[in-house]
Amino acid sequence: MNIRRTVFQAFFLVGTTAMLLAQGKANRSDNERWQQRVNYYMEIDMDVETNRYQGVQKLEYTNNSPDDLKMVFYHLYFNAFQPGSMMDVRSRTIQDPDRRVGDRISKLSDDQIGYQKIFSLKMNGKDVDHEVVGTILEVKLDDPIKSGQTVTFDMTFEAQVPVQIRRTGRDNAEGVRYSMAQWFPKMAEYDYQGWHADEYIGREFYGVWGDFEVKLSIDKDYVVGGTGYLQNPLEIGHGYENSGDRVNQKVVDGKLTWHFIAPDVHDFMWAADPDYLHNKLTMKNGTVLHFLHQEGQNSANWEKLRPLTEMSFEYANKYFGQYPYKQFSVIQGGDGGMEYPMSTLITGNRGSLLGVTIHESMHDWYHGVLGSNEALHPWMDEGFTSYASSRISQHISRTNKGEAAPETTLENIGSRSGQGGYLRAATSGREEAMSTHSDHYELNGIYGAQAYGKGAVWMSQMGYVIGEEARDKGLLEYFNRWKFKHPNPNDVLRVMEDVSGLELDWYNEYFVYTTKQIDYAVKDVVGEGQKTKVSLERVKKMPMPVDVVVTYTDGTKEVHYMALRMMRGEKPAETSDKRIVHEDWPWTHPSYELTVDRPISEIASVVIDPSGRMADTNKDNNKWEATAIEKKR
Numbered sequence: 044m045n046i047r048r049t050v051f052q053a054f055f056l057v058g059t060t061a062m063l064l065a066q067g068k069a070n071r072s073d074n075e076r077w078q079q080r081v082n083y084y085m086e087i088d089m090d091v092e093t094n095r096y097q098g099v100q101k102l103e104y105t106n107n108s109p110d111d112l113k114m115v116f117y118h119l120y121f122n123a124f125q126p127g128s129m130m131d132v133r134s135r136t137i138q139d140p141d142r143r144v145g146d147r148i149s150k151l152s153d154d155q156i157g158y159q160k161i162f163s164l165k166m167n168g169k170d171v172d173h174e175v176v177g178t179i180l181e182v183k184l185d186d187p188i189k190s191g192q193t194v195t196f197d198m199t200f201e202a203q204v205p206v207q208i209r210r211t212g213r214d215n216a217e218g219v220r221y222s223m224a225q226w227f228p229k230m231a232e233y234d235y236q237g238w239h240a241d242e243y244i245g246r247e248f249y250g251v252w253g254d255f256e257v258k259l260s261i262d263k264d265y266v267v268g269g270t271g272y273l274q275n276p277l278e279i280g281h282g283y284e285n286s287g288d289r290v291n292q293k294v295v296d297g298k299l300t301w302h303f304i305a306p307d308v309h310d311f312m313w314a315a316d317p318d319y320l321h322n323k324l325t326m327k328n329g330t331v332l333h334f335l336h337q338e339g340q341n342s343a344n345w346e347k348l349r350p351l352t353e354m355s356f357e358y359a360n361k362y363f364g365q366y367p368y369k370q371f372s373v374i375q376g377g378d379g380g381m382e383y384p385m386s387t388l389i390t391g392n393r394g395s396l397l398g399v400t401i402h403e404s405m406h407d408w409y410h411g412v413l414g415s416n417e418a419l420h421p422w423m424d425e426g427f428t429s430y431a432s433s434r435i436s437q438h439i440s441r442t443n444k445g446e447a448a449p450e451t452t453l454e455n456i457g458s459r460s461g462q463g464g465y466l467r468a469a470t471s472g473r474e475e476a477m478s479t480h481s482d483h484y485e486l487n488g489i490y491g492a493q494a495y496g497k498g499a500v501w502m503s504q505m506g507y508v509i510g511e512e513a514r515d516k517g518l519l520e521y522f523n524r525w526k527f528k529h530p531n532p533n534d535v536l537r538v539m540e541d542v543s544g545l546e547l548d549w550y551n552e553y554f555v556y557t558t559k560q561i562d563y564a565v566k567d568v569v570g571e572g573q574k575t576k577v578s579l580e581r582v583k584k585m586p587m588p589v590d591v592v593v594t595y596t597d598g599t600k601e602v603h604y605m606a607l608r609m610m611r612g613e614k615p616a617e618t619s620d621k622r623i624v625h626e627d628w629p630w631t632h633p634s635y636e637l638t639v640d641r642p643i644s645e646i647a648s649v650v651i652d653p654s655g656r657m658a659d660t661n662k663d664n665n666k667w668e669a670t671a672i673e674k675k676r
């Protein structure tokens with residue numbers, strides 16, 4: 044414990060709860076956890092005829108945990124692309140398989156499968172026991188790695204690139220030769236929840252933070268793009284040199300050796316094709332954007348994409364946190380769109396080139412830099428990414444049309460990002476809690492609705508709960524506090540508590556860990572002389588703070604606000620309309636009566652949350668409108 048923290052703690056012992064909640068930085072050290080560290084050094088020799096490569100890998104692994112480790116685990120993702128693998132069987136037995144996978148793995152021949160074969164493995168120079176079990180390499184250690192100790196693992200291996208089935212592989216549908224994701228034996232993460240040696244079934248990744256150095260030897264005609272910074276552009280060329288630089292390609296046995304480094308990442312992807320065109324754009328702030336794609340009918344779109352990607356990064360830097368790396372690469376490859384540190388693989392012959400690039404590059408904030416355990420919390424990655432990309436898309440579309448952002452009103456404030464998908468799942472009867480492990484959802488469709496839809500709602504609806512301004516502040520604070528770490532659902536919630544001064548534990552409790560839903564209704568509006576009584580009802584289980592907007596026949600609007608008592612405070616007013624803060628609504632009470640100080644004859648309508656930001660599963664009962672009879676009264 045350092046002195047500063049002790050002083051802060053002593054100070055806050057005499058503080059109030061509200062002060063504690065408002066002072067994020069003082070609490071911050073309590074939220075920081077130990078984190079393992081691994082540095083990779085890899086030399087890869089690729090044979091583009093056999094689609095196999097030989098690898099030499101040295102890991103420098105530091106055990107920062109308080110525990111001595113008697114085992115370690117590596118992921119061998121390529122082994123999933125073999126008939127009978129867990130990914131294969133899962134895909135053939137799940138009710139709604141990913142059509143890209145289907146039964147294709149079961150039909151792979153020996154020269155089409157993927158594999159990673161381990162030839163030797165030593166820890167600190169001594170052979171260690173290891174066994175391949177599906178997509179996991181289990182390593183038993185005679186000498187445990189002591190808490191605080193750094194050890195080296197030396198491995199030699201051979202791998203065969205599978206034909207493209209899912210994300211990674213050779214010769215994808217658009218003819219890109221190599222989309223190299225999940226291609227190297229990768230140390231599994233050990234954290235405060237223990238080992239995460241998850242088998243590769245379908246989706247989502249989690250890795251150890253570290254520095255990568257990769258030397259890749261490949262046929263001299265191949266153009267390579269990927270995660271790292273190229274260290275030897277003058278020996279490579281292929282568009283990596285600056286204009287005017289003299290390139291002297293260093294070809295040995297028909298190959299070039301590409302030397303990359305990537306600091307502070309948890310994964311490393313590369314892609315290679317002899318036909319890639321390579322364009323660069325240097326942003327005003329110096330970040331270099333690389334674009335690699337084949338010449339084709341979509342080339343004009345790829346050209347338009349370059350300045351729009353810069354626009355997207357500029358918005359993201361401002362609202363979601365400063366992108367910390369020096370480069371980002373948009374690369375044609377893979378089977379849709381997939382995110383990797385400092386890069387993305389997207390299919391190139393598509394109309395939605397901009398949309399997919401915005402989404403995948405935003406992942407560099409919510410996956411690349413905020414390295415949550417995506418397998419356990421896919422919504423913190425896909426959901427927040429979807430939320431952020433919808434804001435960016437809207438911004439770019441407005442800017443391109445020359446439109447200014449509209450004035451904020453009670454009806455248009457914030458966004459409803461993610462609600463469509465989530466509400467369909469919620470009302471389907473098949474919803475599973477958002478805390479479900481991404482591989483263990485019963486349906487791929489429900490995983491998608493929860494991870495992308497409900498996860499985005501978590502963030503857009505947070506704007507309703509604490510106010511848009513506090514939530515936006517929280518987005519930046521979340522990034523700055525948790526970059527290069529592994530934030531979990533409580534960590535992001537604690538940031539939102541800090542920026543708002545409100546207690547929000549109930550929000551995750553209901554919205555993440557259960558499938559309890561939101562439905563509020565205006566039950567009745569009754570005139571009582573010069574006053575009007577409005578009866579509200581919580582129809583479903585999840586409690587929420589409630590905005591009720593009363594519109595009078597003269598056109599004026601009034602906001603009636605009821606916080607939940609367990610929030611221990613109120614969100615600030617979000618518009619300049621008159622706002623009346625009523626007594627808190629305790630979650631135990633299914634109904635609430637509020638009094639409006641004007642006769643019913645002057646009321647045109649009473650509406651719960653006209654902004655629609657609250658993911659109310661039945662919006663039909665949110666509104667009361669004066670009928671002709673009431674207007675006459």
Ligand SMILES: [Zn+2]
Binds near residue numbers: 402403406425428
């Ligand atoms: Zn995504």
